[in-house]
Amino acid sequence: MGNGRLYRTFAGYLTGVALGTACLTLVFLGMRSVMAIGGACAEGGPYVPVQPCPDGAALALFAGAFGLFGGAGLMIWFGSRLGGRYVFLVFLGWPALFISLGFNFLQYGLNPPPGGAAPEWGFLIPGVIFWIMGFGPLLFVAWGWRAARSGRPTASSAVVVNRLRDSVTLPANRVELGGSSADDGDPDLVVEELERLSRLHASGSLTDDEFAAAKARILTTERLA
Amino acid sequence: MTDVQRRTLNVLVVVAIAVGIALGAWLWSVIA
Numbered sequence: 001m002g003n004g005r006l007y008r009t010f011a012g013y014l015t016g017v018a019l020g021t022a023c024l025t026l027v028f029l030g031m032r033s034v035m036a037i038g039g040a041c042a043e044g045g046p047y048v049p050v051q052p053c054p055d056g057a058a059l060a061l062f063a064g065a066f067g068l069f070g071g072a073g074l075m076i077w078f079g080s081r082l083g084g085r086y087v088f089l090v091f092l093g094w095p096a097l098f099i100s101l102g103f104n105f106l107q108y109g110l111n112p113p114p115g116g117a118a119p120e121w122g123f124l125i126p127g128v129i130f131w132i133m134g135f136g137p138l139l140f141v142a143w144g145w146r147a148a149r150s151g152r153p154t155a156s157s158a159v160v161v162n163r164l165r166d167s168v169t170l171p172a173n174r175v176e177l178g179g180s181s182a183d184d185g186d187p188d189l190v191v192e193e194l195e196r197l198s199r200l201h202a203s204g205s206l207t208d209d210e211f212a213a214a215k216a217r218i219l220t221t222e223r224l225a
Numbered sequence: 226m227t228d229v230q231r232r233t234l235n236v237l238v239v240v241a242i243a244v245g246i247a248l249g250a251w252l253w254s255v256i257a
Contacts, residue, residue, distance in 0.1 A: 006226060014237055018245040025249025033257065056256035082226070082234070089238070
């Protein structure tokens with residue numbers, strides 16, 4: 001890709017990262033404002049308990065939630081042209097969302113707003129569930145990433161990480177995470193990958209078939225890039 | 226993408242995250 005197009009792709013991708021982060025921050029702060037008044041707000045109608053919402057909370061939560069999808073879309077659209085490792089960053093949005101919102105639940109669960117008694121289990125339980133939903137996939141991905149980078153792309157966690165990455169990556173940029181440094185078709189990196197594969201093959205970590213398949217894949221990717 | 230471009234992009238991703246947090250906090254201060 002030419003430098004002009006590459007820099008436009010950079011700009012689009014970075015806009016997606018900044019937009020996604022800004023929306024996540026808005027959702028985080030909007031949620032805190034509602035937590036500070038007891039965790040719920042509603043007004044209007046004869047049977048609705050009146051607890052006016054903090055200024056801007058509804059806008060921040062709605063715009064932030066929809067904007068997150070916009071940021072993720074930009075990251076996938078432009079990131080898929082840059083290579084798998086960049087588009088993969090979008091998956092970290094899930095743990096970022098659940099860990100940050102879970103933090104709000106846990107903080108207000110341990111230190112409830114005026115009128116509540118600590119510990120507030122109605123906040124603590126969702127907080128723990130949110131952290132499990134956030135930290136669980138994060139640890140699994142970190143484990144899979146490590147397995148793939150250390151030359152074990154067949155480990156089950158590494159297979160899941162590679163599949164996730166491939167699901168949002170253009171075919172020309174697809175390559176096993178274990179050989180991801182060759183994913184832009186740089187001849188030097190391709191040679192490095194081939195040498196690394198040879199070492200793995202020589203040490204017995206890869207069978208003849210696995211070696212042939214991985215080698216073919218790196219060379220195919222190099223031709224496509 | 227050259228190695229220098231890749232390293233520059235990695236730094237810019239971190240900068241974009243920081244800018245996003247600052248932008249979100251500023252937007253919140255405006256609408257809240």
